């Protein structure tokens with residue numbers, strides 16, 4: 595992979611390119627081999643130039659945020675990984691009720707910011723460990739809330755590096771889906787519209803939801819959160835439990851004993867262990883219940 599042009603962009607904007615970078619440090623499941631190269635763009639302009647040049651020069655790339663919904667192949671990946679990181683994480687209030695943040699801001703920091711300004715509506719996202727860009731891409735949600743209900747608009751970067759604004763109604767949001775799956779545009783800036791609320795009530799709701807997460811989810815182990823999407827008419831965790839799969843292991847990967855919707859990296863799991871366990875779960879659930887489970891987490895591989 596010839597990265598001369600990307601190196602020039604990195605030089606121009608003073609950001610680093612890392613070679614042969616261990617991807618286990620960039621996903622919350624903590625698996626995967628090395629990426630051929632990795633860049634953390636430090637401005638929206640830098641990000642748009644990198645995207646444009648990758649497409650123009652035919653350089654394979656993957657955009658990631660905080661890696662809380664991806665796993666990476668053990669063989670690594672021969673592509674440029676573009677990490678939308680803390681270097682792109684400005685958060686500010688642009689009017690009374692609207693927060694504007696760069697895509698690399700952590701969702702939890704945006705929730706804290708909303709609380710600080712007595713803004714209500716984003717409490718559901720407290721504890722979801724991703725970036726705000728990843729949350730929009732995935733239409734992340736929990737406890738009867740999802741990003742589609744609070745996002746006003748985004749600035750997106752298309753594959754040619756052009757920056758434009760897209761409004762909520764054009765984002766084609768549905769359960770764990772947004773238009774960005776299809777358009778391949780990158781979310782650069784997110785505007786979130788909330789309502790004025792009672793600061794203490796916001797905090798109480800956030801505390802309550804975090805306690806629920808800590809009580810029910812195996813947060814003591816690396817994972818990607820819920821491994822499977824909720825199938826229509828049931829719950830993945832319920833089906834998995836009904837099929838006697840709780841605690842089932844392949845290598846170091848295990849269907850969590852605490853929450854059967856989570857596959858965890860119990861003990862030095864490889865990506866292959868996780869993929870095999872996913873197949874075991876899907877096969878058993880399908881043969882016993884007829885339901886087809888779809889993975890929510892994504893696998894980066896060549």
Ligand SMILES: Cc1cc2nc3c(=O)[nH]c(=O)nc-3n(C[C@H](O)[C@H](O)[C@H](O)COP(=O)(O)OP(=O)(O)OC[C@H]3O[C@@H](n4cnc5c(N)ncnc54)[C@H](O)[C@@H]3O)c2cc1C
Nearest residue numbers: 659660661662663724725727728729734735736781818819
């Ligand atoms: C313990 C735990 C609990 C979780 N709980 C929840 C939950 O309650 N609800 C929920 O919905 N999810 C949950 N998740 C999953 C995950 O946190 C969310 O999907 C999160 O929104 C992913 O954000 P990320 O920055 O980590 O994205 P990544 O994992 O880095 O990427 C996920 C996808 O988004 C794309 N992407 C990332 N950033 C951008 C961008 N700026 N522009 C375009 N595409 C982008 C990537 O290409 C990739 O396809 C949980 C995960 C963990 C580990």
